Amino acid sequence: MDQLVKRPEIGAMLxxxxxxxxxxxxxxxxxxxxxxxxxxxDASMLGIMAxxxxxxxxxxxxxxxxxxxxxxxxxxTALLATRLGLNxxxxxxxxxxxxxxxxxxxxxxVMRTGLPSFIVTLGTFLALQGLNLGVTRLVxxxxxxxxxxxxxxxxxxxxxxxSTFQIGGTSxxxxxxxxxxxxxxxxxxxxxxxxxxxxxxxxxxxxSSRAVGVPxxxxxxxxxxxxxxxxxLVGSINILRxxxxxxxxxxxxxxxxxxxxxxxxxxxxxxxxxxxxxAIGALIFGMARQGIVYAGxxxxxxxxxxxxxxxxxxxxxxxxxxxxxxxxx
Amino acid sequence: MTPLIxxxxxxxxxxxxxxxxxxxxxxxAGEVTCVLGDNGAGKSTLIKILAGVHQHDRGTFRVxxxxxxxxxxxxxxxxxxxxxxxDLAVVPLMSVWRNFFLGSEPTTRFGFLDRKKGxxxxxxxxxxMGIDLRDVExxxxxxxxxxxxxxxxxxxxxxxxxxxxxDEPTAALGVKQAGVVLKYVAQARxxxxxxxxxTHNPHHAYPVGNRFLLxxxxxxxxxxxxxxxxxxxxxxxxxxxxxxxxxxxxxxGVEA
Numbered sequence: 001m002d003q004l005v006k007r008p009e010i011g012a013m014l015x016x017x018x019x020x021x022x023x024x025x026x027x028x029x030x031x032x033x034x035x036x037x038x039x040x041x042d043a044s045m046l047g048i049m050a051x052x053x054x055x056x057x058x059x060x061x062x063x064x065x066x067x068x069x070x071x072x073x074x075x076x077t078a079l080l081a082t083r084l085g086l087n088x089x090x091x092x093x094x095x096x097x098x099x100x101x102x103x104x105x106x107x108x109x110v111m112r113t114g115l116p117s118f119i120v121t122l123g124t125f126l127a128l129q130g131l132n133l134g135v136t137r138l139v140x141x142x143x144x145x146x147x148x149x150x151x152x153x154x155x156x157x158x159x160x161x162x163s164t165f166q167i168g169g170t171s172x173x174x175x176x177x178x179x180x181x182x183x184x185x186x187x188x189x190x191x192x193x194x195x196x197x198x199x200x201x202x203x204x205x206x207x208s209s210r211a212v213g214v215p216x217x218x219x220x221x222x223x224x225x226x227x228x229x230x231x232x233l234v235g236s237i238n239i240l241r242x243x244x245x246x247x248x249x250x251x252x253x254x255x256x257x258x259x260x261x262x263x264x265x266x267x268x269x270x271x272x273x274x275x276x277x278x279a280i281g282a283l284i285f286g287m288a289r290q291g292i293v294y295a296g297x298x299x300x301x302x303x304x305x306x307x308x309x310x311x312x313x314x315x316x317x318x319x320x321x322x323x324x325x326x327x328x329x
Numbered sequence: 330m331t332p333l334i335x336x337x338x339x340x341x342x343x344x345x346x347x348x349x350x351x352x353x354x355x356x357x358a359g360e361v362t363c364v365l366g367d368n369g370a371g372k373s374t375l376i377k378i379l380a381g382v383h384q385h386d387r388g389t390f391r392v393x394x395x396x397x398x399x400x401x402x403x404x405x406x407x408x409x410x411x412x413x414x415x416d417l418a419v420v421p422l423m424s425v426w427r428n429f430f431l432g433s434e435p436t437t438r439f440g441f442l443d444r445k446k447g448x449x450x451x452x453x454x455x456x457x458m459g460i461d462l463r464d465v466e467x468x469x470x471x472x473x474x475x476x477x478x479x480x481x482x483x484x485x486x487x488x489x490x491x492x493x494x495x496d497e498p499t500a501a502l503g504v505k506q507a508g509v510v511l512k513y514v515a516q517a518r519x520x521x522x523x524x525x526x527x528t529h530n531p532h533h534a535y536p537v538g539n540r541f542l543l544x545x546x547x548x549x550x551x552x553x554x555x556x557x558x559x560x561x562x563x564x565x566x567x568x569x570x571x572x573x574x575x576x577x578x579x580x581x582g583v584e585a
Contacts (some may be wrong), residue, residue, distance in 0.1 A: 080410045097427070188441075191442075192441045192442050192444075193440070193441060193442060194434040194436060194442065196442075197423075197427055197430075197431065197434050197442065198431075200420070200422070200423055200427070201420050201423060201427075203430050204420040204421065204423055205419070205420040205421070206424045206463055208414070208419060208431075209415075209420065209431065209432070210402060211380075211382075211402050211412060211414060212402075212431050212432035212433075212484075213402065213404075213406050213432035213433070214431065214432045267422075271420065271422045272422045321422070323533075
């Protein structure tokens with residue numbers, strides 16, 4: 001039990017194991033390499049974001065604009081490459097700068113106004129949603145941007161973000177590598193660096209942290225920028241894989257990221273959680289979503305599963321927190 | 330000897346509210362300056378100025394004889410002034426050693442946290458102060474209120490604080506726990522630190538204090554060296570002194 005307090009991801013690990021065993025036994029495709037490639041890919045796209053969102057949540061903030069940002073970044077890249085004829089690499093760079101600027105804006109506004117990030121980023125979310133549709137319709141006359149394949153640098157950029165690799169004759173998307181890499185880096189930062197220590201501290205007690213000299217404002221802004229960076233990564237993977245992007249993509253995903261982070265052990269109140277946990281939360285998502293398809297069930301059941309998972313996770317997290325905060329007499 | 334901290338006729342206004350005016354005192358090495366007063370007396374305004382959270386707008390504030398105005402708590406820390414707040418002393422969900430090193434984490438050559446060193450130094454610093462913790466990886470939230478204050482005090486002492494500001498360290502504690510904390514206050518004093526002890530309990534202040542500054546509605550009600558005042562008089566002044574007598578007189582009038 002005391003180990004659980006120190007390792008927030010243990011609950012998610014058990015959940016993942018259960019889901020894995022369940023679908024391995026009840027369906028045939030699930031355990032095949034082709035099946036694994038599918039649910040791992042599903043988990044990876046969600047996982048990159050869930051890990052970034054988990055870091056932000058540990059730091060005590062939310063980012064509701066994270067889902068829509070994955071579409072905004074893809075749209076910026078696509079519009080620049082197809083309409084202005086920019087090299088894809090240059091378009092990606094501009095898109096990255098755009099993403100970091102939006103992240104910094106979110107963070108700055110939250111810190112400057114002292115308003116809950118929930119409300120501030122809800123504003124950013126709605127604004128971006130409107131911009132995505134409005135600008136796309138203005139420029140293209142439709143709600144999608146396509147034609148990336150003919151842009152300069154599409155092949156080389158595609159290799160980095162959207163290629164596949166072979167294991168046992170099955171193709172796996174490179175996004176899985178990005179997901180694992182991002183998780184390892186995030187976890188290392190959280191647990192092994194000064195900045196990581198500050199993230200836990202500012203989420204757990206911002207005033208105390210400031211009093212001992214932790215740069216609270218700078219750290220939180222950096223966390224919002226990290227989420228924006230992850231959204232850029234996912235947006236870039238999307239645009240380079242499918243060569244087109246819908247202007248209304250990404251809406252609603254922000255809650256999936258938060259759910260995955262919470263299943264992975266993050267507290268909604270901040271100061272507690274884990275990057276590995278969030279990655280496992282995303283894995284549960286991917287396995288369940290694809291497993292339900294393999295089992296031939298209606299995908300409606302996935303929502304029920306999600307709801308139950310989320311409630312169970314919140315209950316466990318809450319219990320752990322009480323335990324950690326319990327005062328010994 | 331130059332006092333570690335010297336404030337002279339210091340004042341602070343928030344809008345039209347005068348939070349503090351014309352308050353003077355000194356903090357010397359190896360001595361405890363107690364700041365006493367009821368809620369709203371200006372105690373927190375005074376320590377927030379000393380700690381760099383707020384800036385004074387009147388009077389002078391000298392550290393080691395040099396006039397200063399801090400723009401952030403970091404400035405105050407850099408000058409060796411560490412503050413331990415009543416409720417904000419620690420981050421409950423973080424481990425003891427991570428709390429101990431928060432803001433001054435030890436790193437290896439490669440820039441990563443030196444967790445082994447962190448744990449060892451924390452254990453040693455705490456045991457030097459007489460606190461023996463089995464496991465410095467446990468969340469601070471699992472410690473008692475007194476132990477938490479002690480972790481915060483040990484932290485300030487370890488990081489070379491010359492002045493330790495303690496904001497109501499005994500307020501939320503039982504008699505025994507308060508005694509333990511006062512013991513560490515005396516220990517920090519005997520190590521040569523200047524201590525500013527904020528409290529509204531004269532029975533906690535008197536045994537460890539060298540100097541007593543009484544505040545009321547942002548003004549100094551009196552400032553005494555220990556040999557100028559006894560515990561009875563200190564308590565009487567705290568309770569309102571003359572005012573209380575007047576009130577008593579009035580009440581007697583009602584009865585008659």
